[in-house]
Amino acid sequence: MKTFIFAVTVFAVLHSSCHAAGTEKGAAAKPAAPQFTGYTMDKDYFSCAIPSGWRLEREKARDEKYKIYEIELIAPVVRSPASASPKSAPKAGLQAAAGSPTAIYVSYYAKDNADFSGYKDFIERNSANILGETKNERESYSPVKQIKLNGRAAFELSRAKLAYLHPESKSGESVKLKEKLYVLPAIDGFYVLHFTASAAGFQKSLNIFEKVAGSFKGKP
């Protein structure tokens, strides 16, 4: 039955993405919508649709040790021909120092996980910087929103930041990131869906993240 429900969910996601593409026919030609396949985590902790062109990574042994079961989905690299041109290089020096990853993490934090006391702890530690600030020259956190995700209670967090690449050296190399997270409380722990990308690439893949989130099924 679970499998059936999951299959229906994946179908619904695919159908909605096809429908969305269909409604945009009149617009300028866009890249084909990505295909999705189903993924189910060990012990049925969660399932979701994952974009087929994206690379899936997992550290199973560490998951067990930390009681944090997660997958990382890495976006395919699209390099436009113009990206090699000096004119297209970002003007802000810090942005040019490195690109940014586009990735989606889908994680289940078991009740006895090693890192967070619960979803409230996670939200507290991810909705402001270490000084409790929500805005400064390098970071900006949006207010936490209480939402419904696939019919269940969830929290939405979003933030933008510049992150240093070499904190123990004098190098100033940084990367500019934009992130969106959904936190879903559960009886035995909580779930996190986390999307991270460069400021420039964020919007481009946000719909993929939303489709993954839209297909997400976790334990109650």
Add this chain to the structure above:
Amino acid sequence: MSGTRFFRRVLPAAAAAWLALCGFRGPGFCLTPEQETRLASYETAISKGDPAAAEEFLADKPVISALSETEPQREASLKARAEALKDLKELLAMSWDDSNANSLNLALTIRMDAGKPLSMVGVGPEPEKLLSWLKKYRPDYPVEKIEIVKRAIRQWKVIFGRMHGPRSISWGDVEKDEGVKVVEADWLTWTLRERNAVIDRLVEEGGRFQEYGGAGRKAEIKKQALLRLAVTKVMRSGALSPQQAAQLHDKSLTEQGYLLGSFFDGSRIAVAPDLKLVINAYRKPLPKEVLPYREREVLGAMLNTAVSKELAGTRAGEKVLAFYSGGAKLKLSVLPIDLTYSGYDGASGTITLDSDTIQRFMQMKGCTAASLMKNEEQLRAAAKYLSPLVVYEAGHQMRDAWAKKKVLYNPQVQESEIEAMSLEALYLGEKLKKDPEFAKLLKDLRLVSNYAVKRLEIAAEFSASGSKKFASMVRQRYFAELPSIDAASAQILEAVAAEQSRRSAMKAEARAELESSALSQEEALEMTPEEIYGAAGEIGTPALEKLRKDMTDLGPYKNGYEAFDSEIRSGTKSAKTGSFVKQGAPPIL
């Protein structure tokens, strides 16, 4: 062959041959015929770079154990290659994308150099060999991952594009032999280290290669822009006297910053504190802000006590203090360091703090060398500012002391950086929560101090990610250029096996001469894996044997890292590093 015939004829003959060869030494001291067959199969496959065979061999304890008794050099050599292949497989399985392709480049540079274990199995030193290896053993990797690898190995087409005609680039005056001409044919034969050296040179020349390096230059440009803005604002503010304004006229930005710093010194010029901070931070130091040699020595000793006071009262700090009260000594010195804020020297057991970082702190806080050592408040502020570095380096010292106690080699690897950075992050999180002065100091100085911003970021990343993701971040984002313990082991075993083999072929006289001037075990154990790799020929035979033994059995190391990791894990939850003053945290809507 029928089963009966096999048991009657072949088996006894094989057993007799085996007994004759092994001299009745018993099981565990000689390879059985089946083990010999497996070994031969491993050797063939590993020599072709097969990672699956490498893993099978590393898991085949009976074969490894028997081989280490009979042919330790052969065992070390094969193990080194197998470890290197396993490590390469794990390295490439990690998340690599556009953002960290430069980190992958560093990681591959140390692994694929000439003579390294990977080169012995056909994965290097020519970087393009990695692509053939991936095609053969990881055909499942998507095109975009292969593209990242091509970028990381600095493939000619990726770096220079599809150039037509003579594919060459140059700098300087080639005709006058002042530059170097680079052609694609040469490029294909160069190692990653050589390619990187050329790219670094091109980055210095400017142009379109900035994305492959040059971050330091960009940071410098940003600093200059901020300084220029601050200087202009002060000059237009009307706060300067006509004489002072005249002195600044027609001067370079560097001179203007320096002069303004000297005007501010001890005066009451009405300038916004932020502008003053920017100018003081980015200008050249005044003579009295420079720490001379003798004063650096005294300051190091004074900071010893002052920093210890700062560490008290936090879990990570108490762990460091317990370490120093249990036999180890905290020895701080102040010296100029080129690239980093601090360093730990295992030979002398000294933690060095970068004198330029301290001088910049003095400039920002309006201290002089003399006042810093006389004024208790200024010294306390400096100790607070520098204390995270001491915790970080103490993490290195703890691992070093552990290795010395167990008489083991302590390689500089990613795992030790994960320990040191996690300890520092734990300390920062708790200190920010418990010590408002410390939080205010970092908060105030972050406007002009990358060091302060970085400390806050380390704490924030650790708090938000948790220890699991933070460890991956250290490995992948912060220290990709270091080898993992598995990679270090592979490199060292390969170098040692090759050197032992060379020495066994040497004449007694030549060997005695070599041993008479070779590096001692004590000296060898202080070397990094890279240094050992490059200088195995200079290391004494007993030290080589010691390194071989230590790097063959990684169990104690992995147990040690796991024990530390487990302690950090337990500290993450109880310390609740992210719960510092949340007045500004956004409300839940």
